[in-house]
Amino acid sequence: MAHGRIIIGITGASGAPYALRTIRLLAESGVQVHVAATTMGRRLLVEECGVKVFDAATLVGDVDLAELVHVHRDGDMGACIASGSFLHDGMAIVPCSSNTLGHLAGGLTNSLVHRAAAVALKERRRLVVAHRETPLSRIDIGNMAAVSEAGAIIAPLTPGFYLQPETVEDIVDFMAARIVDLLGVTHDLPIRWSGTHEHLLKRRC
Numbered sequence: 001m002a003h004g005r006i007i008i009g010i011t012g013a014s015g016a017p018y019a020l021r022t023i024r025l026l027a028e029s030g031v032q033v034h035v036a037a038t039t040m041g042r043r044l045l046v047e048e049c050g051v052k053v054f055d056a057a058t059l060v061g062d063v064d065l066a067e068l069v070h071v072h073r074d075g076d077m078g079a080c081i082a083s084g085s086f087l088h089d090g091m092a093i094v095p096c097s098s099n100t101l102g103h104l105a106g107g108l109t110n111s112l113v114h115r116a117a118a119v120a121l122k123e124r125r126r127l128v129v130a131h132r133e134t135p136l137s138r139i140d141i142g143n144m145a146a147v148s149e150a151g152a153i154i155a156p157l158t159p160g161f162y163l164q165p166e167t168v169e170d171i172v173d174f175m176a177a178r179i180v181d182l183l184g185v186t187h188d189l190p191i192r193w194s195g196t197h198e199h200l201l202k203r204r205c
Contacts, residue, residue, distance in 0.1 A: 005032045006183055007081050007091035007120070009113035012040020013132035015095030015157055016048040017168075020059060021176035022094050027065040029185050034081050034088070035059060036072045036112045040097070074112045081116045090126030090183045091116060094176075095157060098133045098140050104152070105143035117152075127152040128182045130175070153182055162193055 006026050010019045019041075026033045037045065037054065045051040051058055056069035072079040080086045093100060093113065100114065109115040120127040129152050131144070144154050159165070159174040177189040 001031070001089045001184060003087045003089050004030070005034065005088040006185070007034045007036070007088055007116050009091065009093040009096075009100075009116060010035070010037035010041035010045065011093060011095060011097045011100040011113060012038055012044055013095040013097035013100075014044060014048065015130075015132040016041075016044045016051070017172045018130065018132075018157055018175055018179075019045070019094050020049055020051070020061070021172050022092065022179050023059050023069060024061060024065070025176055025180045025187050025189070026183075026185060027060050027062070027068045029180070029187060030068070031089075031185055032068050032070070033060075034070045034072060036074050036079070036081065036116065038074050038100070038111050038113050040099075041074075041113070072112055076112055077115060079112055082112060082119065084119050084123045086119075088125065090128065091120045092128040092130060092179050092183060093117060094128070094130035094179055095132035096129045098131070098137075098143075101129065101131060101140065101143045101147065104129070104150075105146040121147075121150050121152065124151060126183065128155050128179055129153065130155050130157050130179055132157045155179060155182055163191065 056066040060069045103114045109118050159171045165171045177191045180187050
């Protein structure tokens, strides 16, 4: 990676565990992670993961790794990640709500998450939009098309089951690892499909 920095935006769609696992994977890979969350994103961190303190150690779940995580207030439009002069290797919005998707498609930046994403697009940096809501309206589909045409990668949080996950954590790991893949960061999670395996064929849904 050129700069060893990734931005993670957390917004108000159910899926907070995906955000925490993605942050942890990035930090474990030695990547500096800059995190911002919208008001609804923080609410879901509380409701889905019990994260009542929005700080580095709590988000990454490890005091030693916390030094790699930098937390920004979503109302701080003067934060470093709001500027195109801040060099980084990409950004992921995980989870991304339809509301945030609409803001990106319309070029509206009334929060730090929106602003950082808009900057990533204008600077032609990698932006992964991990949309979570379902079903999709025609508005959502149109917004996805607009954001994709602007250069973002649309990565819906739709985990695969070909590795026969046995726990919720396995499912979360699958998508977090895919997001990290799309950001160009290596990891050791076993999510690769290498062809049909006899031991998987013997297991039934």
